[in-house]
Amino acid sequence: MFEIRIHSRGGQGGVTAARLLAMAALNDGNFATACPFYGAERRGAPIVSFVRIDKHPIRIYSQIRNPDLIVVLDASVMPAVDVLHGLKTGGRILINSAHKQDFAGYVTNHVDLTSIALRENLMVAGSPILNTPVIGALARTGIVSADSAKSAIRGMFSDERNIRAAEAAYDEVST
Amino acid sequence: MRKIVTGNKAVAEAVREAKPDVVAAYPITPQTEIVETLADYVSNGQLASQYIAVESEHSAMAACIGAAIAGGRTFTATSSQGLAYMHEMTNWAAGARLPIVMANVNRSLAPGWNLWAEHTDAMQERDTGWLQVYVSTVQEAYDTILMAFRIAEHQDVLLPVMVNLDGFTLSHIMQPFDMVEPGDFIPPIHLSEMIDPKNPKGYGTIAGPAEYFRFRWEIERSMREAVNVIEETQAEFGERFGRTYGLTEEYRCDDADVVVVSLGTLGKEAEVAIDILRDEGIKAGSLRLRWFRPFPELNLAGKDVVVIDRDYSFGFGGVLAHSIRSKNLVKVYSVIAGLGGQEVTYDDIAGFIRHRRIGEESWFGVNAHV
Amino acid sequence: MEIITEIPEEEYVLKCTSACAGCGDSLTLRYVLKATGPDIVLVMPAGCTAAFQGIYPKTAYSVPVVNIAFGAAAACASGISRMFQATGRETRVIVYAGDGGTLDIGLQAMSGAFERRTDFLYICYDNEAYGNTGMQRSGATPLGAKTTTTPTGKTEAKKDIDAIIAAHNPPYQATACASYPQDLFRKVRKALTFHGPTFIHVLSPCPPGWRYSAEKTVEVGRLAVKSGMWALWECEHGKLTISTPTKAAMKKPVPLEEYLSLQGRFRGIEEKTVEQLKEQIQENFRGLAAGEVKP
Numbered sequence: 001m002f003e004i005r006i007h008s009r010g011g012q013g014g015v016t017a018a019r020l021l022a023m024a025a026l027n028d029g030n031f032a033t034a035c036p037f038y039g040a041e042r043r044g045a046p047i048v049s050f051v052r053i054d055k056h057p058i059r060i061y062s063q064i065r066n067p068d069l070i071v072v073l074d075a076s077v078m079p080a081v082d083v084l085h086g087l088k089t090g091g092r093i094l095i096n097s098a099h100k101q102d103f104a105g106y107v108t109n110h111v112d113l114t115s116i117a118l119r120e121n122l123m124v125a126g127s128p129i130l131n132t133p134v135i136g137a138l139a140r141t142g143i144v145s146a147d148s149a150k151s152a153i154r155g156m157f158s159d160e161r162n163i164r165a166a167e168a169a170y171d172e173v174s175t
Numbered sequence: 176m177r178k179i180v181t182g183n184k185a186v187a188e189a190v191r192e193a194k195p196d197v198v199a200a201y202p203i204t205p206q207t208e209i210v211e212t213l214a215d216y217v218s219n220g221q222l223a224s225q226y227i228a229v230e231s232e233h234s235a236m237a238a239c240i241g242a243a244i245a246g247g248r249t250f251t252a253t254s255s256q257g258l259a260y261m262h263e264m265t266n267w268a269a270g271a272r273l274p275i276v277m278a279n280v281n282r283s284l285a286p287g288w289n290l291w292a293e294h295t296d297a298m299q300e301r302d303t304g305w306l307q308v309y310v311s312t313v314q315e316a317y318d319t320i321l322m323a324f325r326i327a328e329h330q331d332v333l334l335p336v337m338v339n340l341d342g343f344t345l346s347h348i349m350q351p352f353d354m355v356e357p358g359d360f361i362p363p364i365h366l367s368e369m370i371d372p373k374n375p376k377g378y379g380t381i382a383g384p385a386e387y388f389r390f391r392w393e394i395e396r397s398m399r400e401a402v403n404v405i406e407e408t409q410a411e412f413g414e415r416f417g418r419t420y421g422l423t424e425e426y427r428c429d430d431a432d433v434v435v436v437s438l439g440t441l442g443k444e445a446e447v448a449i450d451i452l453r454d455e456g457i458k459a460g461s462l463r464l465r466w467f468r469p470f471p472e473l474n475l476a477g478k479d480v481v482v483i484d485r486d487y488s489f490g491f492g493g494v495l496a497h498s499i500r501s502k503n504l505v506k507v508y509s510v511i512a513g514l515g516g517q518e519v520t521y522d523d524i525a526g527f528i529r530h531r532r533i534g535e536e537s538w539f540g541v542n543a544h545v
Numbered sequence: 546m547e548i549i550t551e552i553p554e555e556e557y558v559l560k561c562t563s564a565c566a567g568c569g570d571s572l573t574l575r576y577v578l579k580a581t582g583p584d585i586v587l588v589m590p591a592g593c594t595a596a597f598q599g600i601y602p603k604t605a606y607s608v609p610v611v612n613i614a615f616g617a618a619a620a621c622a623s624g625i626s627r628m629f630q631a632t633g634r635e636t637r638v639i640v641y642a643g644d645g646g647t648l649d650i651g652l653q654a655m656s657g658a659f660e661r662r663t664d665f666l667y668i669c670y671d672n673e674a675y676g677n678t679g680m681q682r683s684g685a686t687p688l689g690a691k692t693t694t695t696p697t698g699k700t701e702a703k704k705d706i707d708a709i710i711a712a713h714n715p716p717y718q719a720t721a722c723a724s725y726p727q728d729l730f731r732k733v734r735k736a737l738t739f740h741g742p743t744f745i746h747v748l749s750p751c752p753p754g755w756r757y758s759a760e761k762t763v764e765v766g767r768l769a770v771k772s773g774m775w776a777l778w779e780c781e782h783g784k785l786t787i788s789t790p791t792k793a794a795m796k797k798p799v800p801l802e803e804y805l806s807l808q809g810r811f812r813g814i815e816e817k818t819v820e821q822l823k824e825q826i827q828e829n830f831r832g833l834a835a836g837e838v839k840p
Contacts, residue, residue, distance in 0.1 A: 011753075019349050023179050026351050032179070035348040044566050059443040061344050062520040125809075126758055200694065202678040207693075211681065214694040228682055228694055230649035231616055256591070256614060286612060287601055288591070 001054040003064040007083045008073035010045045013131035018049035020135045020152045025053040027148035033058045046077040073130050094137055111137045111173035120165045136166030137173040182345040185313045185352055186278045187212035189320035192357050196247030197225045199238040204290050205342040206280040209252040232257035236264035243273035244378055246369030255282035255296045268335045269304030271379055274327035275335040282342040283515040291516020292341040294486040298494045304394045306336040306401055307468040309438040313350040316340055318418055322408050325361045331400040341439045355416045398469045422471040424463040431460030433479040435528055438464050441483055447521035452528060459528050475503050481531050485513040508532055512539035552730050553579050562605040564597040567759030569723040569749035570670045576726045577668060580733035583608055585637045586625060590618040592643035593676045616650035618642045619658035622665045638665040644685035645675045648706045659713035659742045666736050666743045672751035680754040689818040691810045710744045711838040718744040719779035724766025728788055732779055748775045756809025768804040773826035785836045795830050
């Protein structure tokens with residue numbers, strides 16, 4: 001089983017990112033579940049989403065304690081939230097950032113999702129859409145295939161800018 | 176094609192397939208997505224229901240009662256405080272013998288305000304005459320809502336059905352599922368006593384001491400009949416659509432020395448604990464109870480029984496534990512866990528089984544020996 | 546209590562609540578508490594304000610707060626108020642409820658409390674939807690507004706809670722708006738000079754619910770008043786006084802389109818619905834000019 005934890009803020013599409021990732025894993029022929037952990041609706045508050053991917057049906061509902069991969073869609077949560085909590089030794093962090101980041105003991109990839117979104121004019125209510133491009137970056141890490149990522153995106157969104165942004169993120173994510 | 180949706184969304188999809196005549200809707204976390212999705216379906220023509228945005232949950236059930244007496248198939252959804260506020264009318268719905276279907280997204284009761292999974296809300300409805308079932312996956316939520324309408328409306332039942340989903344844990348998790356075309360699996364509703372000025376009747380009039388008790392016995396008689404109706408319905412669902420459900424779901428129970436009994440998603444998480452224990456040489460099994468009302472016959476002979484209650488009846492004990500003690504005349508190890516969304520993992524469940532103390536009760540997180 | 550027009554600096558809503566950016570309700574609450582001072586108990590049903598007070602063991606409000614079930618605020622307040630009466634306590638009882646907890650599920654309890662002449666101040670902060678559960682329609686949602694349960698726009702007019710309260714003949718009732726804090730402050734102070742049921746209905750703009758950018762809350766609230774969609778007035782023993790911003794709006798209202806176009810919840814609203822809203826505004830102005838809370 002592969003476990004991913006996604007950190008974002010309410011209203012940024014972190015929950016949708018989890019869903020797209022699960023859909024992509026499903027398209028690859030795997031089983032997947034995705035779940036947010038939050039309570040009352042509050043835009044801007046830090047939230048966490050979980051995704052589990054496995055070859056067999058997933059029967060676990062409790063929170064992910066030791067993720068294999070952490071995704072940080074909004075680095076501004078980091079002062080308040082210990083995003084690395086429980087990450088397996090040698091685990092991976094994918095962070096939305098223009099700059100290279102280093103977290104000792106882990107593999108770190110960074111990609112500037114925000115500027116990719118702005119470049120593609122992928123915006124809603126004045127904010128850049130990060131959840132479709134991040135799926136492209138995740139495909140590059142190999143947890144889902146690029147084709148499945150694209151079909152998951154197309155299954156939810158008809159605007160092809162989402163695909164272009166995902167492809168750009170796939171290309172630009174640091175390796 | 177497989178879709179990936181939340182438990183709430185799957186409920187709404189199934190309701191859409193069932194084509195209720197009237198939906199009464201009031202929001203409450205964590206059920207709100209159900210009433211919002213239904214509003215969407217009605218607004219874009221995917222569901223031709225009358226949608227009543229009522230002003231409270233008491234009114235939601237009262238509106239369903241009215242619509243059902245008028246001969247309609249009805250649906251509503253609630254949780255926790257809403258269910259508690261509805262309680263006078265849930266009693267009414269069952270007493271009036273109306274086949275209303277309701278999704279209850281299990282959530283704890285205030286104070287303090289807590290939004291997360293607990294079964295006490297539905298447990299407090301256990302005396303009302305509602306049928307109650309607890310589901311554990313998105314697929315099961317979808318399938319069970321479809322079956323609920325058919326079971327409720329069956330001439331031998333004519334009682335309302337509550338489908339319970341764990342708040343957030345199941346209502347908000349996204350899992351893959353398959354939809355079905357029910358076709359005639361749910362026959363058109365036919366309530367022979369519906370309002371008819373040509374054949375006028377008084378509904379729910381005064382019933383004196385010589386008569387009232389007979390109505391209550393009729394409810395119980397139908398509850399007992401309901402077991403057969405449930406089993407037939409589930410069997411036919413399996414034949415037609417390929418997924419067969421039982422009154423319970425048993426996992427590795429046949430040769431088990433110890434069985435853990437629970438409701439809802441804990442029953443799935445428990446299976447992971449069972450696999451871990453089996454690898455250690457402990458012959459454990461999981462019995463996930465699905466139907467809680469009518470309470471089924473359980474075969475627990477010769478096994479140690481661990482019961483997890485995600486609920487409590489103060490001054491008495493865990494409701495599931497005492498149900499089993501009294502129905503099966505067996506001592507159990509009663510564990511109270513998961514209240515207010517308290518995190519319970521497969522490791523914790525394995526621990527309950529490994530360290531069981533038959534005949535005792537312990538509160539997870541409170542008692543030192545758990 | 547003297548009505549002072551200088552607003553004290555002391556804050557009773559502490560920093561770092563979990564309110565949304567630009568929350569009109571939190572702005573309303575801050576000024577209400579500045580006006581009441583600390584010798585109060587706030588009775589708070591389920592709603593946004595209860596949600597952003599924080600999680601046990603902390604609270605963001607440095608006044609006593611009794612949280613209570615959604616529909617029960619006014620009844621609970623009745624109990625507290627009568628208890629204070631019995632024990633001779635001067636502490637004021639203030640219900641602070643949203644539109645859902647007032648116009649819909651809370652209506653019965655509020656009507657009962659007013660009919661019994663309960664000594665309390667009932668403040669309804671109105672964000673015109675069920676905010677805490679993610680913006681479903683309430684009876685206070687205006688005609689034509691989109692919410693998650695009215696995806697193509699509400700087809701019924703906003704329930705007139707002020708007229709309903711007026712029918713209970715309270716000694717004092719008023720309307721206010723988060724964007725006019727001094728006016729709100731003064732009205733709260735005024736209400737507390739009465740012992741008997743009083744009511745203040747405060748428009749509290751809501752960025753996620755009304756779908757506008759968070760920094761525009763004050764502007765949106767001002768446009769509500771300037772266009773006439775929201776009228777500011779107060780009524781003492783049935784005698785109506787129109788507040789200055791509404792007097793100005795009655796003379797020369799800002800075109801309603803300016804208010805509507807700022808908000809995503811009115812996007813795509815039909816011309817005829819806009820006309821209906823304009824007619825309603827004119828009706829209200831006529832009534833106000835004739836000294837009526839509701840014709």
